[in-house]
Amino acid sequence: MSSAQGFLNDWVESRVGLGSNISNSRNTSVSYNIKGCWIPLTDNGGRRSLGSREEQGSVRCRRDEDRLGWFPPHFDVSDRMARLVASDPVFRKDNRAMLSRKELFKNTLRKAAHAWKRIIELRLSEEEASEMRFYVDEPAFTDLHWGMFVPAIKGQGTEEQQQKWLPLAYKMQIIGCYAQTELGHGSNVQGLETTATFDPESDEFSFIWWPGGLGKVSTHAVVYARLITEGQEHGVHGFIVQLRSLDDHMPLPGITVGDIGMKFGTGAYNTMDNGVLRFDNVRIPRNQMLMRVMRVTREGKCVQSNVPRQLIYGTMVYVRQTIVSDASSALSRAVCIATRYSAVRRQFGPQDGGVETQVIDYKTQQSRLFPLLASAYAFRFVGEWLKWLYLDVTQRLQANDFSTLPEAHACTAGLKSLTTSATADAIEECRKLCGGHGYLSSSGLPELFAVYVPACTYEGDNVVLLLQVARFLMKTVSQLGSGKKPVGTTAYMARAEDLLQSRCSVQKAEDWLKPSVILEAFEARAVRMCVACAQSLSKFQNPEEGFLELSADLVEAAIAHCQLIVVSKFIEKLQQDIPGKGVKQQLQILCYIYALNLLHKHLGDFLSTGCITPKQASLANDHLRSLYSKVRPNAIALVDAFNYTDHFLGSVLGRYDGNVYPKLYEEAWKDPLNDSVVPDGYQEYIRPMLKQQLRNARL
Numbered sequence: 252m253s254s255a256q257g258f259l260n261d262w263v264e265s266r267v268g269l270g271s272n273i274s275n276s277r278n279t280s281v282s283y284n285i286k287g288c289w290i291p292l293t294d295n296g297g298r299r300s301l302g303s304r305e306e307q308g309s310v311r312c313r314r315d316e317d318r319l320g321w322f323p324p325h326f327d328v329s330d331r332m333a334r335l336v337a338s339d340p341v342f343r344k345d346n347r348a349m350l351s352r353k354e355l356f357k358n359t360l361r362k363a364a365h366a367w368k369r370i371i372e373l374r375l376s377e378e379e380a381s382e383m384r385f386y387v388d389e390p391a392f393t394d395l396h397w398g399m400f401v402p403a404i405k406g407q408g409t410e411e412q413q414q415k416w417l418p419l420a421y422k423m424q425i426i427g428c429y430a431q432t433e434l435g436h437g438s439n440v441q442g443l444e445t446t447a448t449f450d451p452e453s454d455e456f457s458f459i460w461w462p463g464g465l466g467k468v469s470t471h472a473v474v475y476a477r478l479i480t481e482g483q484e485h486g487v488h489g490f491i492v493q494l495r496s497l498d499d500h501m502p503l504p505g506i507t508v509g510d511i512g513m514k515f516g517t518g519a520y521n522t523m524d525n526g527v528l529r530f531d532n533v534r535i536p537r538n539q540m541l542m543r544v545m546r547v548t549r550e551g552k553c554v555q556s557n558v559p560r561q562l563i564y565g566t567m568v569y570v571r572q573t574i575v576s577d578a579s580s581a582l583s584r585a586v587c588i589a590t591r592y593s594a595v596r597r598q599f600g601p602q603d604g605g606v607e608t609q610v611i612d613y614k615t616q617q618s619r620l621f622p623l624l625a626s627a628y629a630f631r632f633v634g635e636w637l638k639w640l641y642l643d644v645t646q647r648l649q650a651n652d653f654s655t656l657p658e659a660h661a662c663t664a665g666l667k668s669l670t671t672s673a674t675a676d677a678i679e680e681c682r683k684l685c686g687g688h689g690y691l692s693s694s695g696l697p698e699l700f701a702v703y704v705p706a707c708t709y710e711g712d713n714v715v716l717l718l719q720v721a722r723f724l725m726k727t728v729s730q731l732g733s734g735k736k737p738v739g740t741t742a743y744m745a746r747a748e749d750l751l752q753s754r755c756s757v758q759k760a761e762d763w764l765k766p767s768v769i770l771e772a773f774e775a776r777a778v779r780m781c782v783a784c785a786q787s788l789s790k791f792q793n794p795e796e797g798f799l800e801l802s803a804d805l806v807e808a809a810i811a812h813c814q815l816i817v818v819s820k821f822i823e824k825l826q827q828d829i830p831g832k833g834v835k836q837q838l839q840i841l842c843y844i845y846a847l848n849l850l851h852k853h854l855g856d857f858l859s860t861g862c863i864t865p866k867q868a869s870l871a872n873d874h875l876r877s878l879y880s881k882v883r884p885n886a887i888a889l890v891d892a893f894n895y896t897d898h899f900l901g902s903v904l905g906r907y908d909g910n911v912y913p914k915l916y917e918e919a920w921k922d923p924l925n926d927s928v929v930p931d932g933y934q935e936y937i938r939p940m941l942k943q944q945l946r947n948a949r950l
């Protein structure tokens with residue numbers, strides 16, 4: 252061993268003790284039963300010598316009756332699937348950053364095939380299979396097959412069409428994708444150039460561009476195109492189109508299909524074969540148009556059914572709803588890494604040579620980290636509520652009640668936008684919270700960021716979606732005088748007159764700890780911003796022109812409304828019975844942190860609309876600091892409660908046992924650059940340069 256290596260080994264050894272210090276933060280009397288998972292909080296003298304949870308193979312489940320009723324009832328499923336994936340070498344993912352695109356993609360195919368094999372062998376239920384795919388943690392064609400192709404047929408196909416196509420899709424005898432976006436049109440769905448002409452005399456070309464799973468895998472797609480019959484246009488509809496032969500996987504005549512190329516980051520979303528597709532007079536049978544909304548008869552006549560045509564956008568509503576829950580997962584993952592590492596990392600501290608300060612104890616670290624922790628919980632709760640809302644609207648649609656569809660659209664669009672933007676920013680913040688090591692691939696954060704950021708764009712650009720919310724809000728405000736009572740998430744607008752006048756009652760910092768006070772401040776801010784926009788809009792002769800001109804303000808108003816939804820759903824959650832000693836109090840603290848931090852970040856809105864005074868703002872800020880101190884002792888327990896395995900986290904910094912430094916050192920040596928001591932290229936490039944310097948020096 253060279254002396255340099257010897258030094259490094261000593262250096263690592265000297266930090267092992269610090270590395271284990273994560274357990275300092277697990278000394279607390281509170282026991283958590285989050286997501287149905289019991290996190291034992293041990294007082295072990297500030298040292299945890301636990302191996303990874305996969306190694307222990309322990310299941311930390313409490314008895315059923317102890318589980319939190321208000322979490323989805325699938326904790327056992329989730330926990331079992333996480334362990335199954337973590338213990339299977341095929342699902343290894345620590346080498347992703349080193350693989351070429353081809354290797355990466357083939358590896359994804361291998362994992363998807365293996366997952367499917369296990370699903371069949373173990374006779375997994377739909378829920379178990381979906382959890383398994385989640386924990387495999389690799390974007391793949393299967394996401395689009397199960398997440399969009401199948402729902403599109405379910406939502407937009409007739410009974411007959413569902414009976415024909417769904418069994419094939421469920422058995423994966425066909426693999427499908429969702430082909431809507433084109434090279435030239437994504438947000439503007441009505442502007443799609445792909446046409447489906449019933450009279451087969453078209454010679455137009457258009458390129459579909461982006462669909463996941465399309466490039467190399469899908470045999471079928473639901474393609475969105477403008478329907479033309481008898482020379483007339485009938486809007487955009489979905490069509491099931493076979494793309495590849497089921498015998499040899501070759502594209503069918505008239506179809507050109509391929510991958511669109513590398514995307515942002517290494518590894519990351521490059522496991523997915525986002526594709527380009529060109530049709531050249533491809534003919535499909537009439538009954539492959541999804542006809543729940545509109546039927547085309549044998550003679551080419553269009554018959555509109557009684558369901559609204561917006562149902563054609565239904566798959567997007569479904570996926571946007573799942574993306575909100577997904578945001579909570581991605582955020583909680585990043586926060587888990589940053590929190591655990593912040594408890595391990597020490598910088599500066601006493602001058603007397605004593606132990607340095609854990610960075611989690613710095614107020615700046617807390618004020619950056621704890622609001623993200625609070626957001627992870629907030630998004631989980633609002634995601635659960637949104638799931639309920641979606642189920643509710645689906646049931647109503649089945650009973651021909653379409654009244655809640657506009658609200659479901661506004662809520663899914665707005666919350667998708669709010670939560671994905673916040674999560675993308677938060678992952679990057681977590682990287683910075685981990686200092687230099689956060690930039691290492693082995694921290695897990697760079698890849699998480701690269702995989703996650705497109706969520707701000709796919710399923711609707713976030714600004715475009717907020718503008719949809721703003722339209723909905725302006726419509727609601729415009730109807731206030733007409734006697735139509737706003738309901739659901741806009742019910743507060745019925746109190747617009749009061750809210751426009753109301754004055755916040757806070758006089759001392761503790762007054763901010765009343766849910767009703769917080770709610771009223773958020774409601775007043777949202778109403779005032781919406782009404783101000785509506786008043787400005789009314790000054791325009793042409794409302795569309797006004798909407799374009801005021802769109803930046805409208806987006807702000809939509810954000811205020813969506814933040815109110817998240818805050819109010821968090822508060823509602825806390826009104827339920829929450830078992831587990833101290834759990835409710837901790838969640839209450841997180842709820843206040845979520846709300847008061849938003850208030851702090853958007854102070855301009857609250858002050859300029861006169862909802863609160865500068866003095867009240869300053870009291871809220873004082874209170875935030877004291878709330879951070881209350882979270883601090885339980886911060887590790889609160890992230891342990893997410894119940895992530897080390898495999899799923901994929902982060903040396905976020906290891907459950909806190910053994911960060913030796914593992915970082917170990918990881919470094921795995922890099923292919925370290926395969927040889929003298930690098931490839933030394934003879935060609937380094938040596939001649941050095942020799943040249945030597946010659947010059949001698950001259």
Ligand SMILES: CCCCCCCC/C=C\CCCCC/C=C/C(=O)SCCNC(=O)CCNC(=O)[C@H](O)C(C)(C)COP(=O)(O)OP(=O)(O)OC[C@H]1O[C@@H](n2cnc3c(N)ncnc32)[C@H](O)[C@@H]1OP(=O)(O)O
Binds near residue numbers: 562722
């Ligand atoms: C193992 C399981 C795997 C699960 C997988 C899911 C998990 C998710 C996590 C990761 C998956 C990652 C995969 C990502 C894949 C990505 C796929 C895609 O991106 S697909 C393409 C998505 N495209 C878009 O989102 C386009 C965005 N554009 C639009 O939605 C629309 O065009 C528009 C912006 C809404 C505008 O449309 P249009 O011009 O028609 O509308 P308007 O004239 O403004 O409105 C007309 C009325 O219609 C109402 N409306 C609009 N949209 C909807 C809707 N979706 N539902 C209901 N109603 C809607 C609108 O409000 C207007 O109403 P009125 O004002 O007239 O009352």
Ligand SMILES: Cc1cc2nc3c(=O)[nH]c(=O)nc-3n(C[C@H](O)[C@H](O)[C@H](O)COP(=O)(O)OP(=O)(O)OC[C@H]3O[C@@H](n4cnc5c(N)ncnc54)[C@H](O)[C@@H]3O)c2cc1C
Binds near residue numbers: 708
């Ligand atoms: C990783 C990934 C996976 C995808 N998977 C699929 C898939 O499986 N199937 C599929 O069909 N599609 C898919 N897409 C495409 C995706 O749905 C679109 O890219 C998305 O809807 C945004 O549309 P766009 O690209 O046309 O953006 P654009 O609309 O061109 O946006 C560009 C900019 O213009 C702004 N803008 C646009 N319109 C307005 C407006 N009216 N007012 C104000 N500002 C506006 C936007 O805010 C944005 O800043 C995927 C995309 C990505 C990145």
